[in-house]
Amino acid sequence: MEKSSYSYFTWAFIVTVVGLALGAWVGWNFTGTISGTLSIFFICVVLAVLEISLSFDNAIVNANKLKEMTPVWQQRFLTWGILIAVFGMRIVFPLLIVVIAANVGPWAAIQLAIAEPEEYSRIMGEAHLSIAAFGGTFLMMVALTYFFDEHKDIHWVHAIESRVSKFAAIKGVEIAFVLILMLIFASFLDETESATFILSAIYGLVTFLAVDVLGNVLDQQQAALEGAAKGGFGAFLYLEVLDASFSFDGVIGAFALTNNLFIIAIGLGIGAMYVRSMTIMLVEKGTLAQYRYLEHGAFYAILILSVIMYAQSLTHIPEVITGLGGAGLIGLSLWSSIRYNRKHGVEDSDVTPAPHAH
Known part of the structure; x- marks a missing residue:
């Protein structure tokens, strides 16, 4: 018997109730x-x-990568990975920023979060430029690598994507694109901020390339041992860094609503559980194969998010615009997919769901 869509969100609902009760406490x-x-x-x-x-786009990209992974590594990502995402990015990451920026110890950073939330928030705010440049660059590379692919044969916005995929034969074209955009945005900043922006963006670029290379090496070694070229630790590592990059925007945006680290951890932690549930549902129900343009919508959303993160180095952009923009693109790609399926007589039953991920 096939699971209903609602059943995938059981744990997310439980965490919501517990989290909101904890929030009230x-x-x-x-x-x-x-x-x-x-x-x-x-x-x-x-x-x-x-x-x-x-995080709609995050769930779709996670599912896209997970479907290539072995069931063991799927399970590891959905258990350990979510713990790292919730506790690592929502609690440890904001503390780590304060530890580095204020040059204090971890315990002092925790005390600062409890006793002086305004000062804690100010330090987080000062680190925003570096975070926006680093996260924006990493996410931009993720999106451009998807579109600059000469083997990509399904195009949603055909006029753009077919031309872009032809340029994929030029080595390093996406890197050149990111570097040009990086220099354009840096030119609008003063000398000190420009240097910080460029350095952080280069770290983001190097991190993407390092994770990509390391991931391929690790997975090739695993494939040689197991005799099957399936994603393992390398793919797991890629997804963790990707999750971290997605989290930057939410964590920084949260400080616009509250300075309290614990409230931020509760609120974003609840949201992270829904991302996990959506990811499992997309993998098991074969949704990405069923709706051919859904993946495209996610990567367009990532590309726009990366540009918004760059733009936030110049001016504040409300988080609601970021969230609605991404969700709107994904909704549009879903609608386009449904239209395509109706036009070509594709039924849900034509798609074979992926093996269970948990």
């Missing part, structure tokens, strides 16, 4: 008033919705 402990508790409860809800809206 934190609210009461920090404010001691019902209005303060309700306010913090509402912020947790908004943060969860923000994370979900920003």
Whole structure:
């Protein structure tokens, strides 16, 4: 019997209830008033919705990579990977920024988050330029690598994608594109900020290339040992860095709503569980194969997110624009896929679901 779509979200619903109850408890402990508790409860809800809206494309890209991985590594990513995503990126990462930026120890950073949330938020804000440049560059490379592919034969926006794929034969074309865009944005910043932006962007580029090379080497070694070229630790590593890059925007955006690290961790942690549930559903139900342009919509959303992260080095862009823009593109690609299926008589039953990922 095939699982219903709702059943994939059982754990996400449980985490939502527990998380919101925890949010109310934190609210009461920090404010001691019902209005303060309700306010913090509402912020947790908004943060969860923000994370979900920003992460549709993340779930689709995760599913795209997961379907190539062995069941063992699929399971490892969906268990260990989600723990790293929730605790590593939503709690450890913001603390690590403060540790580096303020040159204090981890315990001092935690105390700063509890006792002086305004100062903690200010330090996070000062690190925003570096984070935007690093994360924007990494995500831009992820998107451009998808489009600059000479073997890519399915095109959603045919006029653009067919031409772009022809340029894929030129070695390093996507790197050149990123470097040009990096220099354009840096030219609008003052000398100090420009140097920080370029250095952070280069770190993002080097990280992408290093993860790509290391991932291929590790997976080739595993394939030689197992006799099957399936994704293992290399693909797992790629997905973790990709998840981290997606998280930058949500974590930084969260500080616009609250300075409290614990509220941010609760709200974004709830959202992260929905991303996991969506990923499993997409893999098991074969949704990516069923809707041929859905993947395209996700990578367009990633490309736009990367440009927005670059643009945030110049001006503030509300997170709602980022979230709605990505969700809108994915919705449009889904609608295009449904139209294609109707036109060509493709039925849901024509697609074979992937093996279970958990």
